[in-house]
Amino acid sequence: MFCEKALDLIRELQRSRGASLPPFNEDTLRHVLEEMKALYEQNQQDVNDAVQGEAGLFSGVQIRHAALERNKRCILAYLQNRLKTTRDMRWEFGSVLPADVKYNLSEAEIQWFNKYNKSLANYMRSLGEDGGLDLTQDMKPPKTLYIEVRCKVDHGEFETQEGSIVLLKKNSQHFLLRSECEHLIRQGILEHIVH
Amino acid sequence: MGFINDLRKDFYDVIDHQRVLILVGFDVDALAACKILLHLFQCDHVPYTVVPVSGREDLESAYQENSEGVKYVVMLNCGGNFDVIELLQPEDKVLFYICDSHRPIDVFNAYNAVQVKMLVEEREAGDDLPEYDQVFRDDESDEDDSGNESEGSEPSGKKRRFNPEALEKRRNRRLWEEKRTNILFEYEQYSKYGKSAALTMYQMAWKMSKDTNDLLWLAILGVTDQFINFKVDRDVYMSYIDELQHHVSRHNHRGDDVESTISVNCLRITYEEELQLTLYRHWSLFESLCHSPYLACKFRVWTMKGRKKLHEFLADMGLPLVQCQQKWTAMDVNFKDEISSMILDKMEKYGFDKQYVFLPSFHASYGYKNKVCATDVVLACSSVLESIDRDASMTDSFLSALDVLTRANVEAKEKCLGLAKMQTKAIVSQVQSFLDMNQIVSAGPFLYAFIQPGTLDVKFFSKAICLQRLAHYTLEAYASVCKSKKNRALPLVLGAPLDAELGTTIIIGIPPILDESRRSFFGKAFEQAGEMTNSRMLLDSFDSHIIQIKSEDKSKFFDALIGVLQ
Numbered sequence: 001m002f003c004e005k006a007l008d009l010i011r012e013l014q015r016s017r018g019a020s021l022p023p024f025n026e027d028t029l030r031h032v033l034e035e036m037k038a039l040y041e042q043n044q045q046d047v048n049d050a051v052q053g054e055a056g057l058f059s060g061v062q063i064r065h066a067a068l069e070r071n072k073r074c075i076l077a078y079l080q081n082r083l084k085t086t087r088d089m090r091w092e093f094g095s096v097l098p099a100d101v102k103y104n105l106s107e108a109e110i111q112w113f114n115k116y117n118k119s120l121a122n123y124m125r126s127l128g129e130d131g132g133l134d135l136t137q138d139m140k141p142p143k144t145l146y147i148e149v150r151c152k153v154d155h156g157e158f159e160t161q162e163g164s165i166v167l168l169k170k171n172s173q174h175f176l177l178r179s180e181c182e183h184l185i186r187q188g189i190l191e192h193i194v195h
Numbered sequence: 196m197g198f199i200n201d202l203r204k205d206f207y208d209v210i211d212h213q214r215v216l217i218l219v220g221f222d223v224d225a226l227a228a229c230k231i232l233l234h235l236f237q238c239d240h241v242p243y244t245v246v247p248v249s250g251r252e253d254l255e256s257a258y259q260e261n262s263e264g265v266k267y268v269v270m271l272n273c274g275g276n277f278d279v280i281e282l283l284q285p286e287d288k289v290l291f292y293i294c295d296s297h298r299p300i301d302v303f304n305a306y307n308a309v310q311v312k313m314l315v316e317e318r319e320a321g322d323d324l325p326e327y328d329q330v331f332r333d334d335e336s337d338e339d340d341s342g343n344e345s346e347g348s349e350p351s352g353k354k355r356r357f358n359p360e361a362l363e364k365r366r367n368r369r370l371w372e373e374k375r376t377n378i379l380f381e382y383e384q385y386s387k388y389g390k391s392a393a394l395t396m397y398q399m400a401w402k403m404s405k406d407t408n409d410l411l412w413l414a415i416l417g418v419t420d421q422f423i424n425f426k427v428d429r430d431v432y433m434s435y436i437d438e439l440q441h442h443v444s445r446h447n448h449r450g451d452d453v454e455s456t457i458s459v460n461c462l463r464i465t466y467e468e469e470l471q472l473t474l475y476r477h478w479s480l481f482e483s484l485c486h487s488p489y490l491a492c493k494f495r496v497w498t499m500k501g502r503k504k505l506h507e508f509l510a511d512m513g514l515p516l517v518q519c520q521q522k523w524t525a526m527d528v529n530f531k532d533e534i535s536s537m538i539l540d541k542m543e544k545y546g547f548d549k550q551y552v553f554l555p556s557f558h559a560s561y562g563y564k565n566k567v568c569a570t571d572v573v574l575a576c577s578s579v580l581e582s583i584d585r586d587a588s589m590t591d592s593f594l595s596a597l598d599v600l601t602r603a604n605v606e607a608k609e610k611c612l613g614l615a616k617m618q619t620k621a622i623v624s625q626v627q628s629f630l631d632m633n634q635i636v637s638a639g640p641f642l643y644a645f646i647q648p649g650t651l652d653v654k655f656f657s658k659a660i661c662l663q664r665l666a667h668y669t670l671e672a673y674a675s676v677c678k679s680k681k682n683r684a685l686p687l688v689l690g691a692p693l694d695a696e697l698g699t700t701i702i703i704g705i706p707p708i709l710d711e712s713r714r715s716f717f718g719k720a721f722e723q724a725g726e727m728t729n730s731r732m733l734l735d736s737f738d739s740h741i742i743q744i745k746s747e748d749k750s751k752f753f754d755a756l757i758g759v760l761q
Contacts, residue, residue, distance in 0.1 A: 144237075144240075145240060146237070146240050146242060148233070148237065150594065157263075160242075163264075164214050164263075164264040164265075165263045165264050166214075166244060167244075167260050167261050167263070169246075169260065169261075170590070171247075171588070171590035171591060171593070171594055172244060172245065172246050172261075172590075173244070173245040173246075173594070173597075174242070174243065174244045174245070175233070175236060175237065175241070175242045175243045175244075176242060177242075
């Protein structure tokens with residue numbers, strides 16, 4: 001049956017949607033490519049035969065050609081979707097991918113990711129007046145400039161942009177600029193209180 | 196004078212987006228006030244830092260740690276009744292705003308117009324506040340005089356000694372000082388409580404048109420806390436309730452037509468004559484009757500006879516025992532609806548006073564299943580505040596208590612109600628064992644009792660609010676048992692072991708039942724008794740009628756206390 005393997009790739013994509021990236025399925029991809037190669041060779045032969053005068057081969061050629069086209073579309077869709085997921089991860093996790101995700105990428109994909117990283121970084125550096133602008137920070141417009149945070153551990157003193165010093169001691173509660181304490185929240189030192 | 200009448204102009208607008216340090220005392224009123232203030236600060240993007248403080252030492256260290264670069268300090272239910280400047284030694288530019296319900300206000304705070312501002316209306320505080328001239332003298336030369344007196348070797352001092360003018364001056368000064376001591380003693384003799392901090396904060400929010408139903412609910416909790424923790428008397432409470440009721444009807448009034456009805460998920464507050472039965476909505480009616488201070492003491496439920504009488508009362512009302520012994524939520528709806536009127540009918544027969552059985556209060560409801568009344572929330576919140584969990588530090592319990600006040604936090608609230616029940620049960624069984632063992636002793640001018648170390652629930656009673664509830668319950672129960680009327684006029688001193696390793700005891704003194712004004716003279720008495728005997732004691736608490744003392748010094752301290760009070 002034509003195109004069955006290609007369809008498998010698409011199914012795999014569909015199944016893994018929402019979960020993290022599945023391993024790059026090189027086996028199936030190679031099978032599809034082999035199938036395409038076989039189809040192409042057969043078509044080539046039939047066309048040669050037809051040119052030499054044999055009749056009744058065209059419908060076969062046409063079907064094979066359609067199968068070829070379909071295989072191509074499926075493979076492209078597979079690759080394109082994986083790239084999209086990888087790109088979203090760049091915005092979510094930052095420039096260094098988690099080890100388990102990286103393991104699931106193919107060599108070419110890793111190369112693409114690095115290039116994407118570089119161009120994104122270049123672009124962000126060119127924005128704004130000095131030092132660029134981190135586009136990944138506020139993906140959605142923040143609701144408030146300040147947020148209420150609670151300190152989880154004894155962290156020590158922390159200097160704010162205005163130059164005042166806040167003592168981050170366990171169980172103290174503060175109202176600080178969101179941009180300033182976002183990385184502390186990521187590190188687990190502060191906890192954002194949501195009402 | 197450091198009193199602020201216009202909270203908005205002289206307090207809120209002054210702060211103007213600079214970082215504020217908020218120090219909060221350990222009681223539900225302070226928590227509610229804190230929540231209201233935080234809400235306002237969040238609206239206006241005023242950065243702040245909140246630090247809970249449990250006592251004077253705690254306050255000092257919290258201030259030292261967090262004061263760097265802070266120009267404004269707000270203190271909620273702490274710092275009003277002692278000289279903050281002396282304790283904290285702040286820099287000159289730091290301003291203190293104190294919103295404290297503890298009275299009397301320290302004269303140094305009241306007359307420090309530069310650094311200390313009291314968020315108290317002048318007419319509320321000013322009634323018995325001594326005049327400035329009576330407690331302070333501005334002429335510096337007098338100070339020098341008294342300083343030189345001791346150093347008689349100085350020639351100038353020698354000369355002046357025989358100078359009649361100077362003699363006259365010194366005499367005047369001595370007289371004035373005597374008078375000053377008397378006036379101060381009179382002023383500071385009774386410790387009592389003024390307006391709830393939460394209510395003050397709410398009024399500020401109201402004047403800024405930023406009050407919401409949620410803030411109003413917090414103000415109600417603050418006022419309720421003051422009443423059920425015996426801080427204000429009933430008249431004062433009623434006047435607050437009146438005031439709050441205006442706000443409640445303003446916020447919760449909706450027309451009858453369909454379009455203006457609000458969604459069930461919004462908070463609605465309703466006024467209600469609430470039965471003063473401890474946590475009955477979350478317990479069974481029977482259990483609640485056995486644990487409510489007034490009714491339990493009226494029936495004397497700890498005796499066989501009392502039990503019988505309670506059963507008789509229930510039968511008289513026509514309440515089947517099966518119904519009252521199951522959870523309130525599972526009770527027959529008809530009984531639930533009519534319970535108030537049933538009790539009201541039978542009240543006279545059993546000799547109850549209506550004002551102790553019914554309490555005008557509010558309840559809040561949102562969604563379909565959450566309906567809570569103010570007293571329940573206060574009890575739940577204070578039980579978390581005084582959590583006896585070994586792993587939880589004071590600040591941990593402060594934060595979880597703060598979370599309980601957030602209304603969306605239903606699960607936490609349910610859990611705390613369980614804790615509150617445990618606390619109430621512990622109180623009742625302790626009272627019972629006091630009575631069974633005859634541990635309440637009259638020392639002449641007052642009654643006293645001690646919780647023996649190693650008693651079952653002793654760790655509950657090392658905390659101030661719970662110990663205070665126990666003390667009031669004990670006094671009520673003792674008065675109901677004793678024949679003589681005299682006992683109703685006696686105050687009670689109660690001691691509980693605080694820390695076994697350090698060998699310290701926490702002691703609380705409460706006014707007699709007959710004294711309705713709920714002001715306590717124990718603060719000064721404890722201080723004097725301690726000074727006379729050189730007892731090693733710690734006046735760390737913001738409430739002066741609660742002290743810590745070394746257990747060995749207890750007996751000599753008590754002998755002195757008897758002397759002082761006689």
